[in-house]
Amino acid sequence: MENKREEQLLSQGKEMFQKNALSKAQKYFEEALEINPNCTDAYFFIGNIFHIKGQLGKAVKAFNKVVELDPNHTDAAISLSVILNDIGKYEQAKDIFEKANDKVKKESTGVQDPHINKKFAQKHYEIAEMYFSYNRYDESLFEYDKASKLDPDNLETSIKIAKVYSKKGYVSKAIEVLRKLKNENPSYTPARVALGLLHYGTGNVLEAQTEWQNALDKDPANEELQMYLNLSKSATETNLTT
Secondary structure, three states: OHHHHHHHHHHHHHHHHHOOOHHHHHHHHHHHHHHOOOOHHHHHHHHHHHHHHOOHHHHHHHHHHHHHHOOOOHHHHHHHHHHHHHOOOHHHHHHHHHHHHHHHHHOOOOOOOHHHHHHHHHHHHHHHHHHHHOOOHHHHHHHHHHHHHHOOOOOHHHHHHHHHHHHOOOHHHHHHHHHHHHHHOOOOHHHHHHHHHHHHHOOOHHHHHHHHHHHHHHOOOOHHHHHHHHHHHHHHHHHHHO
16 A cells, blocks of 8 residues: 555656656655655655755765665766766766766666766766866867767767867868768757858858858847858958958
8 A cells, every 4th residue: 555655656746846846746755755765766856856956965865865775776876976076076976977887888788768878978078078178189079979979969069079179180070070960950050150160260261151141041030140240251351452
């Protein structure tokens, strides 16, 4: 009977969580814990609620409890790692993340849950950003590449990869990455913006203007594109009259 009630409370809590009624959701999960103090699902969702509310200390405790009860709960381990990284506990975050990563690698088929893959991608992206900020481009590229493979829907990662190639002096490779991104995602304006900037930076003003104009045709209200086009046209006119 208690198991049935516990399942009902978890179901109600998840429903409220989906509706972003976090306080109501938390109440249901806490009631489930009164029935079963070892309910990992309840602790995991409570951890997510605390994380969303910015109560990071409480979120860490909740995720720690999940991992303590179920060391194989990869999602909780990654969530814990992300928070620890955010609050500056980098070594602890790295240790937990690497253990979770090793666990996934040892699985015969790997964990194919897209949600878990996105968590891993987020972590690799954060590490890549850190390497990039210190001009460690090779390591940055390696991490961005991992992030892109784990979460192909995050198109921004491809732009970052192109930026790294550009910084390393491989402008042709950067253009190749952006052209591929543009062709595969024609409505993704940032790809055309970045490609235009690369062309402009190498002196190919007309190609830059073509990219920006094509993007503007699809997104007429884009003020950034208007600005780049106006600046490039002004620069061209100045060169012609000097």
